[in-house]
Amino acid sequence: MSDISNTDSELVYALEDKPPFYQSFVGAITHLLAIFVPMVTPALIVGTSLQLSTATTTYLVSMAMIASGIGTWLQVNRYGPIGSGLLSIQSVNFSFVTVMIALGSAMKKDGFHEELILSSMMAVSFVGAFLVVGSSFILPSLRRVITPTVSGIVVLMIGLSLIKVGIIDFGGGFSAKHSGTFGNYKNIGVGLLVLVVVIGFNCCRSPLLRMVGIAVGLIVGYVTALCLGMVDFSNMHNLPLITVPVPFKFGFTFDIAQFLVVGTIYLLSVLEAVGSITATAMVSNQPIEGDEYQSRLKGGVLADGLVSVIASALGSLPLTTFSQNNGVIQMTGVASRYVGRVIAIILIVLGFFPVIGRFFTTIPAPVLGGAMTLMFSMIAIAGIRIIISNGLRRRETLIVATSLGLGLGVSYDPDVFRILPPSLFVLVENPICAGGLTAIILNLLIPLRQKESNANPVVSEESE
Structure with a gap:
């Protein structure tokens, strides 16, 4: 997927339009x-x-x-x-x-x-x-x-x-x-x-x-x-x-x-x-x-x-x-x-x-x-749309769920990772950074299976 632009856009003025x-x-x-x-x-x-x-x-x-x-x-x-x-x-x-x-x-x-x-x-x-x-x-x-x-x-x-x-x-x-x-x-x-x-x-x-x-x-x-x-x-x-x-x-x-x-x-x-x-x-x-x-x-x-x-x-x-x-x-x-x-x-x-x-x-x-x-x-809805645009296979679901859980969890109580060294704690006490870093790490660690990459972006658990 290289372009998510849609034809049913509700934009009044698009990117290159010049309004009065x-x-x-x-x-x-x-x-x-x-x-x-x-x-x-x-x-x-x-x-x-x-x-x-x-x-x-x-x-x-x-x-x-x-x-x-x-x-x-x-x-x-x-x-x-x-x-x-x-x-x-x-x-x-x-x-x-x-x-x-x-x-x-x-x-x-x-x-x-x-x-x-x-x-x-x-x-x-x-x-x-x-x-x-x-x-x-x-x-x-x-x-x-x-x-x-x-x-x-x-x-x-x-x-x-x-x-x-x-x-x-x-x-x-x-x-x-x-x-x-x-x-x-x-x-x-x-x-x-x-x-x-x-x-x-x-x-x-x-x-x-x-x-x-x-x-x-x-x-x-x-x-x-x-x-x-x-x-x-x-x-x-x-x-x-x-x-x-x-x-x-x-x-x-x-x-x-x-x-x-x-x-x-x-x-x-x-x-x-x-x-x-x-x-x-x-x-x-x-x-x-x-x-x-x-x-x-x-x-x-x-x-x-x-x-x-x-x-x-x-x-x-x-x-x-x-x-x-x-x-x-x-x-x-x-x-x-x-x-x-x-x-x-x-x-x-x-x-x-x-x-x-x-x-x-x-x-x-x-x-x-x-x-x-x-x-x-x-x-937040724009973020959900971006996630869905890439598909929600089992792999992506795990990444999203874990990142969202840790990111939101940190926002509820930033001290949960207080045991970490100060240099690391600075990284994870911010919910945006905690969620984003978790997503990056999991995206690198969880392998992308070939059959998933060729499959329909959004599939059910049974089809996997």
Whole structure:
């Protein structure tokens, strides 16, 4: 099977379609509404956890937007070998949040000042990004390893992992848990309202109404939350008018021990990027096997690495291909990479105005949760479709079941493998990595029988 594109596609605009400007703009805004808060939140979390100054945190947020815009532009335009050529949006990699907080907190305890902490964090991020660049060149030789079954499991685990984030926001977020308001009538009501509006618009026959469904849902939810007094504008004060990027603003202090930790996360992020790009290809009705697919993977991962190099130099946390926009593509039916150009330009422009980024952080968690829970579930469904497209023979069923069991098991209790050495525990405490690595290992160890390779992709137990 080399191409899973189907003729009964529900895409409004396919990959190479060029929508009218106003529809491109609407599509771009819809994507931005879905990803903007997750894009700027990591910098806010790191800034708050490390007690960085307001000016520094604001700078980190602005650079996240600018770097994301640059990365998205490279991905969608595909310059030579760089970029996937898909509607692949770059954003801050959540996997680095806990790592950066841990490294920064340790340095803070040792008495290091803010600038030196950021200097070290950005330096190891800058050097580590070249590991991703290098890994992109060996991807074509890994066809035996990264099969549709493996990629599908990674996409499925990405979706299932994100659902947890969505449902927590649906109930009010972590702040509501601390305040004792989690899951109260107000939070659940707003979340359900957004969910119903998004579903309602996506049931419409009009392509335009489908495109704006998520945006309208978020706007309706925000206005409702505003009327209920759920919107907090306290973080909008004392912001600079314009933020200018300064390469290596905090300096460059390299630490080999920190590099080993960050480098490990970078290598694991390659697997996640492969899953995200595969999901984007899937929902865009593009092949997920063959030379074209391998070329997109290589270009996408290469862009991932180069963008993280740029982001770290500017003062942003590392970036990766975002999974969230795959749900938006499915919900809106817009897979045109030309919409990605509009997204990239908007992100870069908004990055110079920190007040814009901070405004999006005022969107209450239940509003986001109502839309994200549905979108993240769509990502999981895309993973299931990829798995099924490769067939579910006895061998594939064993691989999927074991990987799903261990991946989900780790998400329920990450300490289950605490007995392992720290270097190995870092690999398996993440459900995406645990499921993906299990799939890779089993894919290599369980032999592919000749009669299975020639058989119908989906067969029953009796026929085997």
